[in-house]
Amino acid sequence: MSVKTLCLAILNCGDATGYEIRKHLTEGKFSYFEDASYGSIYPTLARLEADRLVTVREEPQPGRPARKIYSITDEGREAFRRLLAEPPAPDTFRSPFLLVAMWAELAGPHVIKNALEERKTNLREEIEKLSAIREETGHPGTRFIVEYGLNCMRNDLAFLERESHRLVAIAEEGEEVLPQAAE
Amino acid sequence: MSVKTLCLAILNCGDATGYEIRKHLTEGKFSYFEDASYGSIYPTLARLEADRLVTVREEPQPGRPARKIYSITDEGREAFRRLLAEPPAPDTFRSPFLLVAMWAELAGPHVIKNALEERKTNLREEIEKLSAIREETGHPGTRFIVEYGLNCMRNDLAFLERESHRLVAIAEEGEEVLPQAAE
DNA sequence: GCGATCATATATCATCTCGATATATGCTGC
């Protein structure tokens, strides 16, 4: 999935600046698709404008640089619909946490406990955010994907709350076997 | 998490060539951390060797280019342990599938049904693979992360099997409202 | 009231990474 598709998806919900598009991709309901940085968003928006899939209007602001507000065109909406029909790339779950967990006996109980707490806090925050979006939205597709996310994260959190003691035990046993310079 | 950490993690399990490292990251139990391509793996291995964190031995093969087999050193193991102690980056779930699902009314029932089937097949395959790894491994950390993954994917699959009819309904209603040139 | 930090907003750039491709060969299925 390309940055182009992402920008069109967000603009399909309403006008936005490059900055706002980036925020949507980082936080909120659009953060489960793909990420993108300014270095790819701004050039993409320029290309979309050249291809007439979006239009820009500049809103001058006294003192600071003008906001460039992008809107999707009918042509853009049609292009987006065609992009949706292409077979989507496989979903991915990428977890630095699991790498640490895998090597619990090397990492030690201190590192493991921190990583577990961090991960659980993270999940709780995400669940909060998604619950809020769920209450607000009237769009059925959005509601579906938010409920998908909630189901997934609540399950993850429950697993960690139920099983994390096993990981701590592995880390503690590892420390007995490998009594390295404690930190 | 850097490619460096990934390479050390895999070599910490046993010697490997660049090709094998890439395979581990793409398939198997290491595929839940981060991905990396040859274009980053080969330069990283060269740097690791220069830093004395790994060693190489060339195994000549009659007719074809020699295998370069990399091994982690004691220094490398210590560096890996230090890298594990660094606060891990947050986990991410990236889903092109959910983008299509969000816009079910635009994508239409045909596209949605395909995407759903594709996603479910994908999950079943992953569950198969993880179940096999679970049976084989004797390493407690590996068992933990494999069970984490299994728990997550079984839950995902159950949600889709239970709820996907809702998504199809959204797509079908959308088609009535927007009777575009059918494909 | 004043400095620090943060949020808004655009934009660039060195560095890194990806995806495709080149090269070379054995094995397997049809």
Place this chain on the structure above:
DNA sequence: GCAGCATATATCGAGATGATATATGATCGC
């Protein structure tokens, strides 16, 4: 017999990241 795939190393153009520069209002502690 040969097309296609797996093994294996390596490179390269195109594209993406993460950091940084610029500019300013808002907020908050002290």
